Amino acid sequence: MKFFIDTANLDQIKEAASLGVLDGVTTNPSLMAKEGIKGEAAVLAHYVAICNLVDGPVSAEVLSTDFEGMVREGEALAKLHKNIVVKIPMIKDGIKAIKYFTDKGIKTNCTLVFSAGQALLAAKAGATMVSPFIGRIDDSNWDGVQLIEQIVQIYENYGFGTEILAASIRSGLHIVQCAEAGADIATCPLSSIEALFKHPLTDIGLAKFLEDSKKMA
Ligand code: E4P
Numbered sequence: 001m002k003f004f005i006d007t008a009n010l011d012q013i014k015e016a017a018s019l020g021v022l023d024g025v026t027t028n029p030s031l032m033a034k035e036g037i038k039g040e041a042a043v044l045a046h047y048v049a050i051c052n053l054v055d056g057p058v059s060a061e062v063l064s065t066d067f068e069g070m071v072r073e074g075e076a077l078a079k080l081h082k083n084i085v086v087k088i089p090m091i092k093d094g095i096k097a098i099k100y101f102t103d104k105g106i107k108t109n110c111t112l113v114f115s116a117g118q119a120l121l122a123a124k125a126g127a128t129m130v131s132p133f134i135g136r137i138d139d140s141n142w143d144g145v146q147l148i149e150q151i152v153q154i155y156e157n158y159g160f161g162t163e164i165l166a167a168s169i170r171s172g173l174h175i176v177q178c179a180e181a182g183a184d185i186a187t188c189p190l191s192s193i194e195a196l197f198k199h200p201l202t203d204i205g206l207a208k209f210l211e212d213s214k215k216m217a
Pocket residue numbers: 006026027028111131133135136167168169187
């Protein structure tokens with residue numbers, strides 16, 4: 001399973017990369033705005049800065065919602081760096097744009113996916129990745145991990161090559177459940193990746209070993 005970090009914060013990306021287990025980055029307009037990045041030039045420069053920190057796919061989202069706009073923006077984003085993946089919303093024109101980029105060999109991430117039918121459309125259009133938002137599904141009292149299981153089954157049935165990128169992760173438990181369900185990638189806040197380290201018995205065991213090590217001196 002690949003680990004992506006879901007942030008536009010350069011310090012958090014550096015911190016996750018320093019762990020040696022980071023495979024890529026996802027961003028979205030909300031995450032970019034949170035970092036105070038304004039204006040086209042600054043946005044493009046920020047994507048390049050992220051690409052320079054991580055040697056793996058970096059999702060950069062288009063802001064247009066019409067086919068022509070998405071194509072224009074996506075082509076400009078793809079030219080920024082070889083690791084850019086054009087992130088496109090799950091709407092009709094988005095699916096058309098994904099097919100266009102697939103035919104041109106440009107990588108895509110179909111975002112804002114909340115149902116198996118949407119994931120099926122993304123795969124048929126040739127999306128490189130599909131992003132089911134499991135945390136937001138849980139927030140609306142449905143089962144986000146169950147959606148991952150459904151998509152895994154459908155993609156296996158037909159041999160689709162689209163990678164399942166579990167998004168909107170809220171906890172370490174979410175990551176483990178998505179791994180069990182067979183997601184190819186989890187994109188997570190740094191806090192969820194760090195949660196995987198934690199177990200009280202590890203802390204108790206280490207304290208005891210360190211205490212006993214004094215007897216070895
Ligand atoms: C995915 O690519 C999105 O950026 C992200 O996972 C959304 O997560 P949220 O529901 O925590 O905003």
